[in-house]
Amino acid sequence: MPDQTVFSEELMAEIHLRAQGIPRVINAVCDNLLLTAFASESKVCTVDMLDEVCKDMRLEWPGSRRVRSRVPAESFERTPY
Numbered sequence: 001m002p003d004q005t006v007f008s009e010e011l012m013a014e015i016h017l018r019a020q021g022i023p024r025v026i027n028a029v030c031d032n033l034l035l036t037a038f039a040s041e042s043k044v045c046t047v048d049m050l051d052e053v054c055k056d057m058r059l060e061w062p063g064s065r066r067v068r069s070r071v072p073a074e075s076f077e078r079t080p081y
Contacts, residue, residue, distance in 0.1 A: 006037070007045055014047060018054055018061040029053055 007015070007030070015033075019025035032053040033045045040049070054061075 005044060006034070011045060011047060011050065014050060017063075018050070018059055020061055025059075028057065029059075032057065 015026060015029055019029050029050070033049055036049045036053060037043070037045050042049075
């Protein structure tokens with residue numbers, strides 16, 4: 001669609017970044033974005049919608065503020081068997 005207005009160029013770049021270029025994830029994100037836009041009665045997807053979708057999908061990407069905390073392995077008790 002050469003003249004589509006649903007996804008801006010900036011939004012498409014952000015989708016690609018957050019999905020880490022993985023086609024299956026890009027497809028899932030875009031599908032959820034379209035559903036969110038439909039539910040909001042909007043003909044344009046926004047970065048706020050993308051934030052909501054990424055949060056719902058629990059996506060993490062390079063540069064995201066949400067980083068899972070990791071517990072060091074040595075903090076676990078080791079029980080001999």
